[in-house]
Amino acid sequence: MRTQRSELSEADFQAVSKLAYDEAGLVLPASKKAFVYSRLQKRLRHLKLGTFEDYCALLRQNDPDGEAERINLISALTTNVTQFFREAHHFELFGKEVLPGMVEAARKGDPVRIWSAGCSAGQEPFTIAAYCLKHAPQLATADFRVLASDIDPNVLHHGLAGVYPEDSLPDDRSDYFSDLIEATENPKDFRFKENVKKLIAFRKLNLLRDWPFSGRFDAIFCRNVAIYFDLPTQQGLFEKFGKQLKPKGWLFVGHSERVNLDTNKAFRSAGLTSYQRTE
Template identity: 40%
Template sequence: MKLSIRDFKQLAELIHVNYGIYLKEEKIPLVEGRLRQVLVDQQFESYAEYIDYLKTEKTGHAIQTLINKITTNHTFFMRETDHFNFFREEVLPELLQSKQDKDLRIWSAGCSSGEEPYTLAMIIDEVLGEQKKYWDARILATDLSQQVLESALQGVYSKDKVDSLPPNWRLKYFSKLSSDEYSLTESLRQEVIFRKFNLMEEVFPFRKKFDVIFCRNVMIYFDMETKKKLVEKFYDITNQDGYLFIGHSESVNRSESKYHYIRPAVYRKL
């Protein structure tokens, strides 16, 4: 089965309208390759038939499978390390001093398999130390893909991934399951709340605003208008003096956004 340009455009439109992900025609081979087995397993005779099914299927399972196949969930602990260093050395001490209510609100948007929010949780645990019991410092971590969220909840990672972390973190926050697998401690896993969430929701349903939002290497999938609207929504739910971290390959249009540029891929609501 070949994915025609006509069928690709229908599929791309369906994904863009519902999830903001913008697929160019050059992605046809990639999409075709990732979906071929889905069509075989579910006995569809054409991509057109599959697309019709996506539009009418009511449980949401088919569209979730599509999103799991289309999105790339490549991440690792301490990715873009300078962000975590800045968070530890500048952002977190400032927040700990200014937050009189001891309510620290951090959102990892597009958390993939959990390495980013768990890295933040380890930093917070280390910096707060004995004072942690006085703080509400759990992290909200969201993603479109139920598949990666289930993996993140398990908190099990390969030796290669864990080896990139400082030795004291490996000892304190992980237990060895086998020669090639490590599990995060239950106490650290409880510091992160995982939820399925679509960033294309018109209104973000959060009761309180966030002090820090990490949304890194997510907007690379969006067109300019979608990025602009998303950044506006992020701004609206960021606390005054709060931060937005994006990927180093991404940017915020400084002439259009109310955020202030702080350093590469870091913005602040002032």
């Protein structure tokens, strides 16, 4: 077995970059070569591969091993950093502008749906559910669901389990979670109760592929996901989101992401990185 330290050749870097773009829309300019090397060197060690050439050959395999490693590649090249109540200004606007309409729709018996697109380990969809149950507890018995999707199955299992460290809860928002969580065997962790978990559907989904649903959403949270895409891909995704929202539905994006309102007439700016469908 070859054990020498492998170098990432320009050809191998270009092969990885193309595959990452084709698979998930990830853009890896030349300035990211050192980052790619650092992230993927760990994969080579884990797989006991001697060279990046060997690794690229594995990625190209049209079999379960190749497919599994392409998933691991995307996971390695993205940063799954998230937290409860991240970018809290979105929830202030959500509570003021979005939640009242959701409550009225639920009162009429209509389905109420929110999509956490790029949900990572699940803190965002659980925050959405906790916020809704705190301010509109009647939604617990309504036709209310949160879709939580991510391309990476390696992080989705955290959301499915609903177990997180105690110190991950923000101190100033503890009242949102106190009735929704329970202790685990590990005193440093907590678990969301089943009545909360049943409101959230975790699904593996590539945002750049066809979406296997036709229902529309009251609001979509897609924050700090589009930053990995080039501008045409970003704006194309935002256009698709517009078509997936109910009339006057809402889209919340990350702090460095923007919908181009000059070309996308489906939205109006409604606050910091917050957009509402114009019809």
